[in-house]
Amino acid sequence: MSVDGDRRRGPERSRRLPREVRERQILDAAVRVFSEHGYHYASMDEISDVAGVSKPMIYAYLGAKEDLFTECIRREAIGLMEAISKGVRSELTPDMQLWHGLDAFFGYVDDHRESWLVLHRQATSAGGPFSRQLLEMRARAITLIDALLTKTASSEGMDSQARKGTEAHAAALVGACESLADWWLDHPDIPARVLATRAMNLVWMGFGDLMEGNVWTPTHPES
Amino acid sequence: MSVDGDRRRGPERSRRLPREVRERQILDAAVRVFSEHGYHYASMDEISDVAGVSKPMIYAYLGAKEDLFTECIRREAIGLMEAISKGVRSELTPDMQLWHGLDAFFGYVDDHRESWLVLHRQATSAGGPFSRQLLEMRARAITLIDALLTKTASSEGMDSQARKGTEAHAAALVGACESLADWWLDHPDIPARVLATRAMNLVWMGFGDLMEGNVWTPTHPES
């Protein structure tokens, strides 16, 4: 409640820094504040305060609140995708690539809760202009996973019918992972690896069944 | 620009209605407005306008904006849970119960997009006080599903080790469903039943593997 009470000043307010540095400072502060209060309750005043910079600098360097938020999302999305890409090395088998991707994802979320909060919870709900970045990121993730599934599928001689479902499957996986990560924020005592394993099982086992034609349908459950 | 422009007035502003009716009017309007603009962008002015009721009435009957939103969530959560409960009839086999539950869920979301928007997207992101309702609802859903899985597991003679995972599995399913429903809002041309089927496969197949000890681990993939 207190306006100034627990305000932690950011970096030692050093002067005359090059623009690049200031921009990073500001973005760091913005991610922190946005993740804490959400887009709407975050005030430019607090961000400037946390960043150790006056408000006009924020406007000069990163534009209005919307732009600032968008840039936060962009930066964090790139960070997340890079972390994942680093895990998915192409010399591995598809399943190990997937595993390392998931592991990297949950590891990243574990290390950057704030980033994930901003990326997922805030960006999802803050309304229109922001979701685009998210959608793009998700689309890239889905494509990536889809490729892995497809590679496996074709090497295992799956028929085209089943192959068609891979993208949907990938989408479901991505959604489930987001959901898991989100849920995780409220249950922080579970290790990242456990979540990754659970996600891997969900997708891999389910996918295995799919490939083998084990499909549940209302009329003949469990065939 | 115009304050009154395309504002669709709600019910004919008739006077002296019993409290119960007024409350419903107000809640209906609130759900509509919240789902449209999100919690923060929704203004009490617009809600009162849409409801065809003056603002002081809203405060008198349903309290401040937060309370109003909370009440919206509560009402819609109850509606959703009731719809699901109606699907899950205890005389069915567990898998059919699950199937009908999923079907009811996606059917409800299909019929009440606004409600789901408020329930999930807005409530998730609007910050603290609101998530409690959500968590409760989710907890109840998880318990329900967990019971189904457990019943199946025990009837199939699963060992206690595997049985322990059921709750996590249920949680994952719930999360995946939410995620699917959420994603669905942006891809509205898919029929509800298709989503229900996909969800069912994800959980049932994966669960089947789990019960049979088919578990993927980093060390012996696909054992």
Place this chain on the structure above:
Amino acid sequence: MSVDGDRRRGPERSRRLPREVRERQILDAAVRVFSEHGYHYASMDEISDVAGVSKPMIYAYLGAKEDLFTECIRREAIGLMEAISKGVRSELTPDMQLWHGLDAFFGYVDDHRESWLVLHRQATSAGGPFSRQLLEMRARAITLIDALLTKTASSEGMDSQARKGTEAHAAALVGACESLADWWLDHPDIPARVLATRAMNLVWMGFGDLMEGNVWTPTHPES
């Protein structure tokens, strides 16, 4: 939106120019920007941008915004008075002097619309400190015209009563000319000479009547 969009950069930002040159650059830019947006909407940023000079230079050379504006007015006022003086050559008869003065005035406004805008429209309304320059200029103009009228009057043997009205008459003429010039800005297709002629008629004919004692009064209209 874009900060730099269609901003036409002024002179090639060459370095180390003598102060005199810089000052002219800056004043030129300032007159342009002030005339375009008005005193209040003109931003130092834009002026510095148009001038091709950094803001601190402006402050170093010409002081704060007010000073800068004052200097603009001063410079343009001098320019205008010089143009007029050039027209009013003392070897001519008074009426031809007046005519050439008016002609020069409207010619100048025609050629320097920006200058006139700044001088009259902006300076008039921008508030206190600026009007002084204007008043001085106007006073000089009135004196000049009054002298012409007086010379004519005395050569025509006017009585002292009528002679007293000359200054007021001069003031009215100046006001009318300003007003005409101002109105002209919004009707740019009329040639300068036409306006000069109209002004001349207004003052000369009216003055002629005045000298002859043809005065309208409420009691004996059109006497």
Place this chain on the structure above:
Amino acid sequence: MSVDGDRRRGPERSRRLPREVRERQILDAAVRVFSEHGYHYASMDEISDVAGVSKPMIYAYLGAKEDLFTECIRREAIGLMEAISKGVRSELTPDMQLWHGLDAFFGYVDDHRESWLVLHRQATSAGGPFSRQLLEMRARAITLIDALLTKTASSEGMDSQARKGTEAHAAALVGACESLADWWLDHPDIPARVLATRAMNLVWMGFGDLMEGNVWTPTHPES
């Protein structure tokens, strides 16, 4: 400089007044403040303060600053035109109509300096959107005067050539009157009637010459 120092509170802050009354209060205050500081330096805070009303009321009743200013101009323009119209009674001879019109004009400006300041000085220079009201008012005034001149001209058997000049003559008169009134603000010790008389002479004498073909031209001055 002091923010609150000489702030004269407006009407005894009485509560629960009908909208109509509040609107008038607000407009009165706005005219006063705008006339004093000019559009840009006037702050909504001061206006609300002088009006004895909170800022939100201003926005609710009269919109943003621009709208408020526009409304001020509109109201004052109407007031001025009404005052003039009352003077110009159609049963009079044209010259007496003109005289009473001028008399009413200068009388109004005398009694409502603030209104005139807002109408003329501020509105002229505050930039785009506001000048329209002014132009309309001026156009109506010109039309009115033109009609008077034309009536006289035709009754005196003027040729069509001369008749053509009447509108321009009317425009010049209006401009001259504005200019005179404006100049008057800085020389307040002259009685209104004197100005009206001067204006009348300017236009009527000049017009008389015009009708008689007494026209000054550069080539045959004083012909």
Place this chain on the structure above:
DNA sequence: TATGAATGAGCATTCATTCAT
């Protein structure tokens, strides 16, 4: 000489909320 970096201070605007009737 010349400027990128930096800010204090102010202003329009909005909104949830409450009286007085």
Place this chain on the structure above:
DNA sequence: AATGAATGAATGCTCATTCAT
């Protein structure tokens, strides 16, 4: 029961102005 009238308190944003280099 119902509401028009009214406001306190914030918040996003801008701009003239000045250091430090």
